[in-house]
Amino acid sequence: MKNLWSPWRSQYIESFKEEQANNQCIFCEALNHQIEDLKTLVVYKAKFTYTILNLYPYNNGHLMVVPNRHEWKFEKLTKDESVEMMEQLKYAKLVLEEIYKPQGFNMGLNLGRAGGAGIKEHLHFHIVPRWNGDTNFMPVLGEVKVISQELMETKKKILTTYDNLLKRI
8 A cells, every 4th residue: 555645734734723722713714804805815705605725735726615604514514505515616626627727636525533624623625636747755755845836826816717707607
């Protein structure tokens, strides 16, 4: 069996200790910001969900679709939330395809600590664009993840593409 190590994930998980100690949820907090605010990574807000860039992305364009309501149990999502989450994942995929032309995607959610959730208190779907050979030795040997685009530049591209996509749909 081969292992794929992602040591940068520990930095991500550790970064939430203070918020958890204060009973703050970073996903609930993200809703308090306007999309235009460059301090937030939110790129789209819908009625029941929103889409946000991952602060510690696996690849350029790593997005998450999050229910507005604080919920960690998948089965407790309402029908409206569930339907809208799937719809927003479709939009996110179309946006990422248009910008990055990936060769594939990883899409899904991690439930609970044992399921790989970095933030287990508020469920969220990940959508990660992938390319053949997009992993290399840097994360394993150097504990460095190479991301070729700064997050705010990624946000600007995604915002523009969302606007254009939604006008066409």
